[in-house]
Amino acid sequence: MERWAEALSFGAFHRGLRRGAAYGYGGESPEGLRRRELARLGGITYLDHAGTALFPQSLLKAFTDDLNENVYGNPHSQNISSKLTSDTIEHVRYRILQHFNTSVEDYTVIFTSGSTAALKLVAEAFPWVPETAEDPGSRFCYLTDNHTSVVGMRAIADAMNVLSVPVKPKDILSGTDGLVAGGNSCKTPHLFCYPAQSNFSGTRYPLAWIEQIKSGQLHPIKVQGKWSVLLDAASYVSTSPLDLSLHQADFVPLSFYKMFGFPTGLGALLVKNEAAACLRKVYFGGGTAAAYLAGEDFYLPKKSVAERFEDGTVSFLDIIALKHGFDALERLTGGMKNIEQHTFALAHYTYRILSTLTYPNGAPAVHLYSDTDFSSPEVQGPIINFNVLDENGDIVGYSQVDKLAGLYNIHIRTGCFCNTGACQQHLGISNNDIKKNLQAGHVCGDDIDVVDGRPTGSVRISFGYMSTFEDAQAFLKFIITTRLIGCNMVNIPSPRQTISELVASPRENGHTCDNNSANKLPPNKSTGDSGLSTSSTSVNMPVSLQPAKRHSERDMTEVFGNPAEDMPSGRRPVTVTNIYLYPIKSCAAFEVMRWPIGNTGLLYDRSFMVANHNGVCITQKQEPRLCLVQPFIDLEQNVMIIRAEAMDPISVSLEEDSESLTQTCQSKVCSHRVQTHDCGGRAADWFSAFLGRQCRLIRQSSDFKRNANKKDEKGETSAARAPLSLVNEAQYLLINRTSILQLRDKVVERLSGHATDVWLSALIKKLENGTRNFFRLWLPLKTKKLSLEYT
Structure with a gap:
C-alpha cells in the first residue's frame, strides 16, 4: 500500500482538479456536512447515488416539523385544511419550475409516481398516427443507451401500430448513418427519446440535440415530420443543473428520490405547454373530470393540463416534502452547479487512479467502460462503470466483487442497471448472447455474472452531493488491497481497519446467497x-x-x-x-x-x-x-x-x-x-x-x-x-x-509483517490446532458433486 500512498492522498486529489471541478461547497467541509446530516452512515462507504440519493437529516426534521405544525387535508375538498394543501402543492409546482429555470407560462408540472410512470403517460397520451397502406404513420425513436422504462414505451407504440426505431449513440454522435438536414413540411408527429445522462456509464449527451431535432437540423432517422423530444433527465438532474429556458424539451420525466433521497415513489412529468395541447387522454380518474355521466358516455375534462392527467388524489404529503428537499439542497450546497463541480471532482480523480492500476506483469486491474476521458462535466457525469480483472486478464465476476465490497462496508451497484442497450454496447454482448444467457438461467438482477467466460454485467460506482474524498479513497484502497497486494480476493483487513480492529468487526457467519457456499x-x-x-x-x-x-x-x-x-x-x-x-x-x-x-x-x-x-x-x-x-x-x-x-x-x-x-x-x-x-x-x-x-x-x-x-x-x-x-x-x-492449512500458509505469507499481532498469533495457533479429532465419523461419498482433498 505504501507505493500508492501519495496517489491516494488528499494533496494529490486536490492538485489533480480539472476545469469544472471543485471540492466542497465553500463553507462547512463535506466531511463535516456528512457527519451532521448523514450520521446514520457510520463507517459505510455509499457509492450508489445513481440508484438513490441519501436524504439529509435536516430535510426529514423540517418535513416532520411541518406536518406536526399544520393540518393538511385532501386537496379535492374545499375546507380550510384542504385549501392549505392545494395552495402548498401549487407553490411546490412553482418551486420545481424555478429550479429548472422556467415558469408556468412555458411548462406544466404533472405529478406521477416516478419517472417510469411519467414515461408511460407520454407513451399512452402521445398523438400517434398509426401506419397504414397510404400513410407510413408516426415513428417512436429512442437511443439504445436508454433506461428500460424508455425502451418499454415501444410496447405501447407497437399496440398503436407505430414503428419503433432504436438508434445507436455513435450513429448520431458521428453525424452519419441516416442523418439528414433541411426543411420539414410534413406534420406527422414523431417522438425521439434520449437520456441527458446515461445511467450505465455517466455519458452526457448534447442538450443541443433538443433544438436541432425539433428545428429539423438533425433527424434521428430518415423520416420527415414534426419531431417532439423527450429528455430523460432522471439521472442527470441528481447532480447537475438543467436549464429549460435554453433546452426546451417537450417532455422531461423526473424522479425526486434521485435528487433528495426522500420522498420515494414520487416523480413528475414536465410538459412544454405547446406539446401538452396535443396529448390525448383515454382513462379518467377522480379529480380529472369537469363533468361526466355514470350512465352515458359523456365526459368533459378539466382545463388544467395537470388536473387532466393527475388521476385520483395526488400524494400530497410527499409533494409537500419536496419543498423541504429543495430548501435543504440549496442550504447545504448553494445550488446544483456546486454539486456538479463537487461530484465531478471525485469521479475524475477516481477514474484517473483506476485507469492506472496494473499488476506487476503490466496487466490492468480493471476494465473501464466509458465513452469519455472524464475531461469535463459537460460530457461526463459522476458515474464510473468497470469490471475487475485478474492478472491474466480474465473477468472477476461482478457478484464476487459486490460480496467482497460488502465485507468492507462499501455499497455499490452491479449488473446491467436496467440498461441492456448500454450493457451490450460496452461489454460486447450480442443479441444471441442475451438469449443464450437467458437459456443458461441468467435473468436481470441475479448474480450469474459470467457465462462461458464472458461477463453478463459490470460494477458501477456513483457519487452524490454528500460524497466525500474519503469515499473515493476507501474505494480505491479496497481495489488496491484486494487486487494488487497479492491477496487474490481473500478477505484481509479493510483499508479503514488495522489487524487488531478486524477482530472487533466480524461479518455474518455461515454462507451467503451464492452457489459456492461449500x-x-x-x-x-x-x-x-x-x-x-x-x-x-x-x-x-x-x-x-x-x-x-x-x-x-x-x-x-x-x-x-x-x-x-x-x-x-x-x-x-x-x-x-x-x-x-x-x-x-x-x-x-x-x-x-x-x-x-x-x-x-x-x-x-x-x-x-x-x-x-x-x-x-x-x-x-x-x-x-x-x-x-x-x-x-x-x-x-x-x-x-x-x-x-x-x-x-x-x-x-x-x-x-x-x-x-x-x-x-x-x-x-x-x-x-x-x-x-x-x-x-x-x-x-x-x-x-x-x-x-x-x-x-x-x-x-x-x-x-x-x-x-x-x-x-x-x-x-x-x-x-x-x-x-x-x-x-x-x-x-x-x-x-487441506483448505485450512492452505489458508494458514496464506495468512502467514500475506501478513508476515504483523507476526507479533495478537490477532494473527491467535489465528495461526487455531489454524494449527484446528484439525484435532473431536469426533470421528466416516462419510461415504455418495455424490460426484462432493469433492474433498485429503492429507
Missing part, C-alpha cells in the same frame, strides 16, 4: 465469522448426551451411512473433526461433539433469527455485535439459553406450543419467504437492550416448508429438494483440513 471457511466459534475459530471458549456438548426422542431427529449414522458399509471402491474415508451449529442466525456458533439430525439439517441450526421492527432479518452486516450473542441448546431441559457480556442470560423454550410464541409473521431469508413465530416480549426486550435498537427474536414455523433450489447435472431443478431452516442455500457446509 467453499466457505468453517464458522468462527467466538465471533460468528465465516472464518476460523479464534477462541476456545465455546461450550462442548458431553459425549454421553443422547438425543431426546421427542424431537423426531435422526442419528448421524442414518443420514451419512454406516462407517463399515457402502464405501465405494477407491474412495478413502473422511473424518469429521468439528461440528458447529448456529441456533440464532448470525449469532455466535455452538460447537458440539454429537448432535441429532432433523429434516432441515442439524437440529435447531438457524431455527431462530433476529428481526428489526419491520420484521426484516438483521445480520452481522448491519449489526456486528450479534457475534457476541452466544446461544446454548439444552436438549434435556428443551430450552435455548442466550448469553452476552454485561447481560443477564435468558432462556427461550424450544417447545412449538410454548406460550412465548405470540404471533405468526412473514419474513424473508435470501429473497425467500419464510413463515415465523415471534418469541415474545422478553426476548425482544433483551435483544433490543443489547443492540440498542428495537428488534425481535423470531423462529421459523415448523409447519412451513421451504426447499433448496437444488439442480441436477443437466441444470434442471430437482423434484427432491432438501427442506431448509433459516439458512440461505443449503443444510450443511463442509470444509476440509
Whole structure:
C-alpha cells in the first residue's frame, strides 16, 4: 500500500482538479456536512447515488416539523385544511419550475409516481398516427443507451401500430448513418427519446440535440415530420443543473428520490405547454373530470393540463416534502452547479487512479467502460462503470466483487442497471448472447455474472452531493488491497481497519446467497465469522448426551451411512473433526461433539433469527455485535439459553406450543419467504437492550416448508429438494483440513509483517490446532458433486 500512498492522498486529489471541478461547497467541509446530516452512515462507504440519493437529516426534521405544525387535508375538498394543501402543492409546482429555470407560462408540472410512470403517460397520451397502406404513420425513436422504462414505451407504440426505431449513440454522435438536414413540411408527429445522462456509464449527451431535432437540423432517422423530444433527465438532474429556458424539451420525466433521497415513489412529468395541447387522454380518474355521466358516455375534462392527467388524489404529503428537499439542497450546497463541480471532482480523480492500476506483469486491474476521458462535466457525469480483472486478464465476476465490497462496508451497484442497450454496447454482448444467457438461467438482477467466460454485467460506482474524498479513497484502497497486494480476493483487513480492529468487526457467519457456499471457511466459534475459530471458549456438548426422542431427529449414522458399509471402491474415508451449529442466525456458533439430525439439517441450526421492527432479518452486516450473542441448546431441559457480556442470560423454550410464541409473521431469508413465530416480549426486550435498537427474536414455523433450489447435472431443478431452516442455500457446509492449512500458509505469507499481532498469533495457533479429532465419523461419498482433498 505504501507505493500508492501519495496517489491516494488528499494533496494529490486536490492538485489533480480539472476545469469544472471543485471540492466542497465553500463553507462547512463535506466531511463535516456528512457527519451532521448523514450520521446514520457510520463507517459505510455509499457509492450508489445513481440508484438513490441519501436524504439529509435536516430535510426529514423540517418535513416532520411541518406536518406536526399544520393540518393538511385532501386537496379535492374545499375546507380550510384542504385549501392549505392545494395552495402548498401549487407553490411546490412553482418551486420545481424555478429550479429548472422556467415558469408556468412555458411548462406544466404533472405529478406521477416516478419517472417510469411519467414515461408511460407520454407513451399512452402521445398523438400517434398509426401506419397504414397510404400513410407510413408516426415513428417512436429512442437511443439504445436508454433506461428500460424508455425502451418499454415501444410496447405501447407497437399496440398503436407505430414503428419503433432504436438508434445507436455513435450513429448520431458521428453525424452519419441516416442523418439528414433541411426543411420539414410534413406534420406527422414523431417522438425521439434520449437520456441527458446515461445511467450505465455517466455519458452526457448534447442538450443541443433538443433544438436541432425539433428545428429539423438533425433527424434521428430518415423520416420527415414534426419531431417532439423527450429528455430523460432522471439521472442527470441528481447532480447537475438543467436549464429549460435554453433546452426546451417537450417532455422531461423526473424522479425526486434521485435528487433528495426522500420522498420515494414520487416523480413528475414536465410538459412544454405547446406539446401538452396535443396529448390525448383515454382513462379518467377522480379529480380529472369537469363533468361526466355514470350512465352515458359523456365526459368533459378539466382545463388544467395537470388536473387532466393527475388521476385520483395526488400524494400530497410527499409533494409537500419536496419543498423541504429543495430548501435543504440549496442550504447545504448553494445550488446544483456546486454539486456538479463537487461530484465531478471525485469521479475524475477516481477514474484517473483506476485507469492506472496494473499488476506487476503490466496487466490492468480493471476494465473501464466509458465513452469519455472524464475531461469535463459537460460530457461526463459522476458515474464510473468497470469490471475487475485478474492478472491474466480474465473477468472477476461482478457478484464476487459486490460480496467482497460488502465485507468492507462499501455499497455499490452491479449488473446491467436496467440498461441492456448500454450493457451490450460496452461489454460486447450480442443479441444471441442475451438469449443464450437467458437459456443458461441468467435473468436481470441475479448474480450469474459470467457465462462461458464472458461477463453478463459490470460494477458501477456513483457519487452524490454528500460524497466525500474519503469515499473515493476507501474505494480505491479496497481495489488496491484486494487486487494488487497479492491477496487474490481473500478477505484481509479493510483499508479503514488495522489487524487488531478486524477482530472487533466480524461479518455474518455461515454462507451467503451464492452457489459456492461449500467453499466457505468453517464458522468462527467466538465471533460468528465465516472464518476460523479464534477462541476456545465455546461450550462442548458431553459425549454421553443422547438425543431426546421427542424431537423426531435422526442419528448421524442414518443420514451419512454406516462407517463399515457402502464405501465405494477407491474412495478413502473422511473424518469429521468439528461440528458447529448456529441456533440464532448470525449469532455466535455452538460447537458440539454429537448432535441429532432433523429434516432441515442439524437440529435447531438457524431455527431462530433476529428481526428489526419491520420484521426484516438483521445480520452481522448491519449489526456486528450479534457475534457476541452466544446461544446454548439444552436438549434435556428443551430450552435455548442466550448469553452476552454485561447481560443477564435468558432462556427461550424450544417447545412449538410454548406460550412465548405470540404471533405468526412473514419474513424473508435470501429473497425467500419464510413463515415465523415471534418469541415474545422478553426476548425482544433483551435483544433490543443489547443492540440498542428495537428488534425481535423470531423462529421459523415448523409447519412451513421451504426447499433448496437444488439442480441436477443437466441444470434442471430437482423434484427432491432438501427442506431448509433459516439458512440461505443449503443444510450443511463442509470444509476440509487441506483448505485450512492452505489458508494458514496464506495468512502467514500475506501478513508476515504483523507476526507479533495478537490477532494473527491467535489465528495461526487455531489454524494449527484446528484439525484435532473431536469426533470421528466416516462419510461415504455418495455424490460426484462432493469433492474433498485429503492429507
